[in-house]
Amino acid sequence: MERRRTRRGVALAAAAAMLGTTMVTACSSSGGEAGGSGGKVNLVWYINPDGGGSNPKGGGQAQLAAECSTSRYHISIQLLPNSASDQQTQLLRRLAAGDSAVDLMSVDPAYVTQFAAAGYFAPVPKAMVAKIKSGGTVASSVKASTYAGKIIAVPFWANTQVLWYRKSVAKKAGLDMSKPVTWDQLIAAAQKTHTDIGVQAALYEGYSVWINALVAGAGGKIVDNPSADYQHIKLGLDSAAGRKAAAVIAKVAATGVGGPAMGSSEETQSLNLFQASGSSGFLVNWPYVWAALNSAGPGGKPVPWIKDVGWTMYPQTVAGQTAKPPFGGIELAVSKYSNHTKLAYQAAQCITSDKHQAQYMIGTGNPAAAKAVYNRADIKKAFPGGLAALIVKSLDNAAPRPLSPYWGDISTALQQKFSPPGSVNQNTPAAAQSFISNVLNGKALL
Amino acid sequence: MTATIEQTRQTRRSRRGGRKHLSDRARSERSLGWKLSAPAFAVMLFVTLWPIAYAIVLSLYNYRLTDPAGKRFVWLQNYVVALSDSLFWQDFLTTFIIVVFTLIFELVIGMAFALVMHKIVFPRKTLRTIVLIPYSIITVVSGFSWLYAASVGTGFFNHWLNFITAGAFPLDYNWFGGRWDSLFIICCSEIWKTTPFMSLLLLAGLAQVDSSMEEAAKVDGATWWQRFYKVILPNMKAALMVAVLFRTLDAIRIYDNPFIMTGGANQTQSLSMLVADETIKRVEIGMGSALSVILFIIVLIVAAIFVRGFRVDLTTTGGR
Numbered sequence: 001m002e003r004r005r006t007r008r009g010v011a012l013a014a015a016a017a018m019l020g021t022t023m024v025t026a027c028s029s030s031g032g033e034a035g036g037s038g039g040k041v042n043l044v045w046y047i048n049p050d051g052g053g054s055n056p057k058g059g060g061q062a063q064l065a066a067e068c069s070t071s072r073y074h075i076s077i078q079l080l081p082n083s084a085s086d087q088q089t090q091l092l093r094r095l096a097a098g099d100s101a102v103d104l105m106s107v108d109p110a111y112v113t114q115f116a117a118a119g120y121f122a123p124v125p126k127a128m129v130a131k132i133k134s135g136g137t138v139a140s141s142v143k144a145s146t147y148a149g150k151i152i153a154v155p156f157w158a159n160t161q162v163l164w165y166r167k168s169v170a171k172k173a174g175l176d177m178s179k180p181v182t183w184d185q186l187i188a189a190a191q192k193t194h195t196d197i198g199v200q201a202a203l204y205e206g207y208s209v210w211i212n213a214l215v216a217g218a219g220g221k222i223v224d225n226p227s228a229d230y231q232h233i234k235l236g237l238d239s240a241a242g243r244k245a246a247a248v249i250a251k252v253a254a255t256g257v258g259g260p261a262m263g264s265s266e267e268t269q270s271l272n273l274f275q276a277s278g279s280s281g282f283l284v285n286w287p288y289v290w291a292a293l294n295s296a297g298p299g300g301k302p303v304p305w306i307k308d309v310g311w312t313m314y315p316q317t318v319a320g321q322t323a324k325p326p327f328g329g330i331e332l333a334v335s336k337y338s339n340h341t342k343l344a345y346q347a348a349q350c351i352t353s354d355k356h357q358a359q360y361m362i363g364t365g366n367p368a369a370a371k372a373v374y375n376r377a378d379i380k381k382a383f384p385g386g387l388a389a390l391i392v393k394s395l396d397n398a399a400p401r402p403l404s405p406y407w408g409d410i411s412t413a414l415q416q417k418f419s420p421p422g423s424v425n426q427n428t429p430a431a432a433q434s435f436i437s438n439v440l441n442g443k444a445l446l
Numbered sequence: 447m448t449a450t451i452e453q454t455r456q457t458r459r460s461r462r463g464g465r466k467h468l469s470d471r472a473r474s475e476r477s478l479g480w481k482l483s484a485p486a487f488a489v490m491l492f493v494t495l496w497p498i499a500y501a502i503v504l505s506l507y508n509y510r511l512t513d514p515a516g517k518r519f520v521w522l523q524n525y526v527v528a529l530s531d532s533l534f535w536q537d538f539l540t541t542f543i544i545v546v547f548t549l550i551f552e553l554v555i556g557m558a559f560a561l562v563m564h565k566i567v568f569p570r571k572t573l574r575t576i577v578l579i580p581y582s583i584i585t586v587v588s589g590f591s592w593l594y595a596a597s598v599g600t601g602f603f604n605h606w607l608n609f610i611t612a613g614a615f616p617l618d619y620n621w622f623g624g625r626w627d628s629l630f631i632i633c634c635s636e637i638w639k640t641t642p643f644m645s646l647l648l649l650a651g652l653a654q655v656d657s658s659m660e661e662a663a664k665v666d667g668a669t670w671w672q673r674f675y676k677v678i679l680p681n682m683k684a685a686l687m688v689a690v691l692f693r694t695l696d697a698i699r700i701y702d703n704p705f706i707m708t709g710g711a712n713q714t715q716s717l718s719m720l721v722a723d724e725t726i727k728r729v730e731i732g733m734g735s736a737l738s739v740i741l742f743i744i745v746l747i748v749a750a751i752f753v754r755g756f757r758v759d760l761t762t763t764g765g766r
Contacts (some may be wrong), residue, residue: 085727089726089727092511092512092729093726096511096512096729114512115512117512117513118511118512118513118514120512203711229513229515229516230510230513230516231516405512405513408727408728409728441508442508442520442523442524442527442730442732442733443523443527444527444531444533445527445528445531445533445534445720445724445733446533446723446724446728
């Protein structure tokens with residue numbers, strides 16, 4: 001009897017030990033938010049990959065983290081995956097679980113409102129809100145950081161697309177590039193000169209960027225009331241502006257000026273198309289193209305025809321109506337679950353200072369959100385020939401994608417209904433709109 | 447007479463599991479058994495039963511993780527939507543094709559391997575180790591190797607096929623450009639990876655076949671095929687069905703290979719990928735839960751068909 005009891009005790013102890021270890025391992029993974037080196041607070045900044053990688057001297061966010069660390073806190077970085085949707089998945093899982101080991105985040109404008117609507121962000125301090133609203137930041141970036149009338153994140157860098165073209169091709173086609181051009185003019189010019197227009201029309205977020213720019217350029221909106229919940233959301237795709245956008249896409253596809261593989265063309269493929277000899281004509285793309293063309297030639301030198309490259313404002317959807325170029329970039333946000341929100345906002349202030357934005361713009365080619373940066377001599381040198389001025393002007397006109405918490409779903413549904421580009425017709429906007437509305441109401445799978 | 451009747455009653459009762467007539471020893475053994483297994487049982491309940499029950503509850507809601515305020519009870523709407531959506535049936539068909547195609551090939555190739563391993567005496571251990579290598583490779587890694595082997599830029603498939611067909615096969619053939627080509631490569635990778643598992647289970651079954659019966663059949667003048675079909679197969683039916691059941695249930699849940707190779711493009715999305723898309727990418731917890739419950743029910747139905755329909759008894763391992 002005695003013996004049996006001991007055995008029972010041993011069994012119980014073993015079982016308890018097993019349970020205990022499971023719990024300990026479960027807990028230990030969440031450690032490491034406080035402490036750091038020598039009593040300093042360790043702020044963890046989740047960054048999207050940029051040209052600087054994780055190198056503290058690479059000119060990217062890693063360098064900003066090193067330079068903005070002070071005697072009170074150290075900023076350490078964590079790299080997020082490459083694609084915007086994978087970044088969203090990873091951040092969302094941490095935030096939904098209330099992970100206190102996330103302090104600062106680099107957030108793509110495509111899902112910044114989704115996080116804000118879910119209440120994952122700590123409120124921006126009043127002083128910073130006042131500074132953001134004071135007019136020193138480009139308009140589109142302020143718009144993209146606003147949800148339901150409140151500033152929810154700190155504009156860090158802002159991206160916009162411009163129209164890149166070969167001066168010789170434009171001249172041959174008889175296009176006057178000193179005036180705004182329309183998509184119809186571009187298509188006609190490309191057809192006349194047997195050249196291509198590089199666009200992004202693969203099944204990915206970049207396609208939604210193009211569709212949104214076209215709709216906005218025709219005076220429409222994909223979502224009329226972005227702050228509404230899914231039951232009350234009003235879509236504006238099934239409209240004259242939506243059909244005009246569909247007409248442009250259909251025309252680019254039907255005339256073949258979008259290139260042979262338009263349906264699988266992302267930024268890189270469209271840039272390759274612009275570099276192809278013989279058919280190189282026009283391209284709508286982000287400003288990184290300039291840096292890329294300057295190192296794409298033999299031996300890392302500029303391409304031989306670099307002097308033939310011109311740039312101007314994004315094409316108009318409707319003649320005479322100001323173009324609404326695409327908007328991109330990154331916002332900085334501070335997690336509500338962070339134990340050091342105050343320090344994190346101090347760090348954000350340092351990271352988004354004019355000096356650091358300029359340094360980041362030169363280091364990675366990603367344009368700053370602060371207007372003052374564009375007046376600096378070093379920026380004008382790195383983005384010559386009025387390119388810096390064009391970017392800041394384009395940023396002021398740019399239309400962010402709808403700032404709806406459901407943009408992720410809306411975008412995927414949009415891409416699916418507009419793919420392949422060759423199948424787009426006048427009924428596509430209506431079909432897409434009813435599909436999006438079904439998806440949002442849980443009446444269709446995505 | 448009455449005593450006998452009483453006895454049979456007792457035995458019947460005890461057979462039905464009546465607790466009243468257990469001996470002290472049996473009773474205390476049973477209670478010790480319960481106590482010993484209680485922690486494991488509690489952990490099992492906590493990690494399996496509770497999540498399953500929670501998933502069933504969640505599946506009745508229209509619930510998005512980032513929009514807790516918009517949570518609505520919608521009864522069975524998620525199930526109705528899922529089962530009437532063409533995307534669900536497209537993914538169902540894709541999964542079904544993968545299951546059937548891989549199962550047939552794995553069974554045939556696995557049986558061939560098992561027969562060879564059973565007969566070969568000399569490098570027995572080496573052979574078994576070599577056969578097991580693909581199974582020890584992580585599915586994601588095998589997915590990537592087949593992706594790189596078949597893609598135009600890095601792959602060797604096109605070069606080999608081009609060589610074999612004396613140049614008739616195009617070097618720039620895109621294996622991931624269409625539904626059937628992609629599914630073919632996905633199935634090949636799955637077959638390559640899991641055939642060893644199949645052959646090991648079948649080998650265990652082969653080992654249970656009484657060799658004297660085979661010899662008797664041989665003496666009676668049965669051909670090899672007759673011996674295989676009439677003696678070996680019926681005698682290893684249990685092991686065979688267990689192997690098929692395990693592989694079927696495994697194949698229904700396929701995720702890694704299509705995810706790595708196509709990401710679900712060209713209608714190659716499997717049901718598991720659909721569940722992951724709804725739950726993790728879109729954080730539509732309600733719809734995702736409903737889909738995973740449907741997947742769970744499909745697995746249950748398949749298991750029931752095997753266990754009831756083919757009379758597979760998972761508790762016996764014998765061939766008879």
